[in-house]
Amino acid sequence: MALTSIASSLGAGSGIDIPKLVDDLAAASREPKVTRLSTLAQQNQARISAVSQARSNLEGFADSLAQMVSDGTLRSTPTVSDESVISATTRAGINADSFSATVVVDQLARAQTAYSAVVADKTAAIGTGTMTLSVGGTDHVITIDSTNNSLEGLAKAINASGSGVLASIVSDTGGSRIVLKGATGAANSFTLTADAGADPALAAFGYGAGGGMTLGQSATDAQFTIDGVAYSRSSNIVDDVIPGMSLTLKKASPGQEVDVGASRPLDMIRQTVKDFVDVYNQLKKSITDAAAMSGDTRGLRELEGQLRGMMSQTLTSSGTYTTLADIGIYTNKDGLLAVDQTRLETALTTDAGAVEALFNPPRDGAHTDVSDPGIAGVLDALRDKAVGTGGVIDRVTRTLDAKSKDLADQLDKVNEREDAYRARLEKKYSTLDAKLAAFKATQAYLEQQIQMWNNQNSNN
DSSP, rough: OOOOHHHHHHTTTTTOHHHHHHHHHHHHHHHHHHHHHHHHHHHHHHHHHHHHHHHHHHHHHHHHHHHHHHHTTOOOOOEOOTTTTEEEOOTTTTTTTTTTTEEEEEOOOBBEEEEEEOOOOTTTTOOOEEEEEEEEEEEEEEHHHHHHSHHHHHHHHTTTTTSSSSEEEEEETEEEOOOOEESSSGGOEEEEEEETTTTTTGGOBBTTOOOOOOEEEEOOEEEEEEEEEHHHEESSSEEESSSTTEEEEEEOOOOOOOEEEEEEOHHHHHHHHHHHHHHHHHHHHHHHHHSSSSSSSGGGHHHHHHHHHTOOOSOSSSSOSSTTTTEEEOTTTSHHHHHHHHHHHHHHHHHHHHHHHHHOOBTTTTOTTTOOHHHHHHHHHHHHHHTTSSHHHHHHHHHHHHHHHHHHHHHHHHHHHHHHHHHHHHHHHHHHHHHHHHHHHHHHHHHHHHHHHHHHHOOO
16 A cells, blocks of 8 residues: 555544644654754855855945046046147046146147059059068068959058058049058158069059159157157157156147146045945944854954954055055944044145055056055955955855755755655554554454343343
């Protein structure tokens, strides 16, 4: 008989409620074990959630600070008196408190251009042979043969030469022209000449001695002065003269003085200090809550110690203030950060550049990621170490995940054992029920015989 059939018929012979008895005995064995493992699993999941929240807060904190630094939110911004002549952008390192300059743009850097006469059919043959494209004293061989014997073929060959000269086919009245354009700067001027033995027709597409192309404009260097000091550059983008600032020369205006300066975003720095403290405290609380749980999350106290260490860690070697504590950020009695506003304002008044450098450190030969990591760099390093392989969050997470799997396996085994135990109970009490039924049948038979004997004796 199947166990389900046995279960459904339990008690039928004995009159005892054996199904309920089996249910009660099985539940008495199963429920304490399942409840204990389920409670442990819920506690472990709470730890996993707490660690996950701490990791999310840490990564979000690091990413938001890094983004503010990279997009220039905390960086001093340039001021230009005439942006039709010059535009400017700043990088880390400019001293906005003392920086000012007067710029005069005498000449822009230009690229040489040359163009051919109009050709009716840009795919028609132009002649074969080799040509020499000379750029800044470096020669490049341009080969025209049966595979590329056309204006289009010549343009493709020039563009594939690696010379830095760009060849374009431009539609014009009556057909097409080839237009050549080099890089800006006098050193990038070029010539294109047909070599000896080439078809004479190729000379029409050369520029230089005997070439038929026309000069559009000559290659020139940018000529400008900064505070009376003359400079020459091959590009109109100048980022190697003023530390921390890149200038774009837009228009030649000889004799016109353009004032360039920088302003520091003091209100943004104040707001960033406040935001830093608020987000730090949120992160600190999430880590503290996770670490306070019994069990494997206690390893997060290591991360708490690293966060506390940020307050006294040197963030920059530039200026008067080198740590967060120097500008009035301190740990209160609750272990959270707070800001001494008086001290912060004093720091901004005394050396705002040093305060800015804590968040947006300078970058030059003397100031590197190692010597001047800035708060974003320190937080990035802390984050990467914590979540990286073997880091505190990685270790705690892997331990909790392993425990979660172990508890699930234990629960599966408990259910398997308890199912087997219930099956044994059903079988055991099925046998007992059958025996009790047999005893009851024997009892009924004996009672019937005794009654018959008693009746017989009474009649006698």
